[in-house]
Each structure stands twice: as structure tokens, then as C-alpha cells.
Amino acid sequence: MARDSRVPQATVLLSGGIDSAAVLALLKSQGMQVRCLFVDYGQPAAEQELVASSSIASHFLAPWSSVSISGLKVPANQEIKGRNDLLIAVATSCNQDAVIALGTHAGTPYVDCSITHHHAWQDLYDVQYSGVQRLLTPFIERAKPEVFALARELSVPISLTYSCEASGGPCGVCVSCKDRSALDDVSNPRV
Template structure:
């Protein structure tokens, strides 16, 4: 159980991973605050609909920030995205100590979804904040199927989530996020 005054600043993208983290932390007694960024992603409209619905469902405060930039996607991977978003979240955080969480998981080859990345980004945060800000990724060793199973057990409203990398109006059905989601739904 987390301390009763534990506040988690959760990076919300509107997908299954970050949505599951809301339930994960609330079940542990934490106060959850959502943060969502516009970084020029094509899926912005769908993400915003999802995070607004999820923040209402769970009654958590939500901050949305327009970064004023566009992170370029190279074959579906946004280089430096997770580091950029974590550092941006910390830069708007008013307190001198706290906890940030991100919904990265195993099963990908991306550096910014790895244990090495988490250790590296924590070292950067330690340099800036003297060890007073912690970065967490509770699902780091979970597969996508593990997260989906957690959603089922925790009754996460998956129907409110949005998972597409290419479109914001409705899922394209062909990107890796759409394919993951289809496979998970078909296997359940």
C-alpha cells in the first residue's frame, strides 16, 4: 500500500497501458493526476476523447499541454517521445518532489520501453531534482496481454480507450497499436 498522501503524476495517452495504470494506482490508495501532451501526433483527437472520458470515469484531475512541437515518427516509432514527455511533465510540475508514472511494457524493441531507459531517465531526473522525483513504470515487465488481463480483472473501461498511431477520428486498423488491440480482443 502506498502512503495515504502519495500522488502519482501519470502520463496518459488514452490507450490501454496508461488507462490500466489509473486503476493500478487507485487500487493502491494513491491520488492520481493525469497529464496528456499534444506533440503533433495524428491520434490527438482520439486520445483527447479517451483521456477526457477516462478522467471523468475515474474522477481524476487532468492537465493537457500543447508542446508546440511535432515529434517525427520513423516507421511507427517516435524517437525520444517517452523521454520528452517525462521531462516536459517534470518541467511543469510545481513541487520539488513527486512521482511520475508511464505505461511502458515489455515485448517491444524500443529503447524507451526498456529497463535501461528507466535507469537512464531516473539518473537524469536525479541530476535535475537531487533524487526527489521518482519515475515509475509498474508494467515494465508486463506483456501487452498481461496488461489486457489486468484490465479485465480491474474492470478498466477498455471501451473508453483509444489505440491508433495514425488517425484521431477512428482507428486505422493497420498500425501496430490497432493490430495489438485486435489480437487482444480476439483472444479474449
């Protein structure tokens, strides 16, 4: 299927989690032509994330591809320093789209999920691509519950998403599992 060059195009870094799935749904709802990219950088949950990412892209009828990077030492259940830098750089190298979209959101302690980080990447893009390339982080000022609410509003298939940093999860103890558990409690209050 040929892409219409008159319609805005974006590459979504689709990890298979709720945040990136919501970015995909949001951009599609805004009429953008979206393709999805999954990056396997040796993370423990790569296999589960890949399945979720592919399934979500298929649900939204979005072209999907994956890239594998080997040789990185990825710690289990710890911050992966430079992870979003790696993902953005890979997406930029793999696609010619003028927009790279990432599901970072407010409320995380990680520098690479901050507005400052977003601006630094945009500044780099402006130097390297003369202002043509854009990094899109539509949830950078929204907390996780707001992203989850939007995902539900946009009919993101939550059951297809994967939110655990461990292989074979959900482990119930990692940051992603705790976030997911809190969201489940909000969306399914106990009586």
C-alpha cells in the same frame, strides 16, 4: 478539492490507451492521489487520444489537464524517436509530484520502453532532484496481454480507450491496432 500531502501523489501520463489507463487504475487501487496529464505533441491521433484520456480520467474521478507542444515533425505510422523522453520531461516540468507514472510495457522494440531507459531517467532524476523524484513504470516487465488482463481486473473501461496511431482510426494496420486486435481475439475467442 485539496490534496492530502500525507497520501502519495503521482502524475500519470494518460495517453488514452489501455496501458496508461491501467496505470491510472492501478495507482488509484493502491490508494495514491493521482492526477492525469495528456500531451499533444502533434501526433496524428491527438484528437481521439485527448477525448479518450479525458474520458478515462473522468471515469476514475482523477484531475486531468493537457499540454500542447507545437513545431515537432511527427511521422505517421513510424517510431517517434524520443517520444517517451519528451513526455517524461513535460510531465516533470508541469507537475510538482514526486512520482511520474508511464504505461510502458515489455515486448516492444522501442528503446524508450526498456528497463535501461527507465534506469537512465531515474539516474537523471537522482542527479537533478537529489533522489526525491521517481519515474514509475509498473508494467516495464509485463507483456501487453498481462497489462490487458490487469486492466480488465481493475475495471478499466476498455471501450473508452483509443489504440490507433492514425487520425480517424482504427486503421487496422498500425502497431497499436494490431496489438488491440490481438487482445480482442484473446478476450473474445471465436467458437
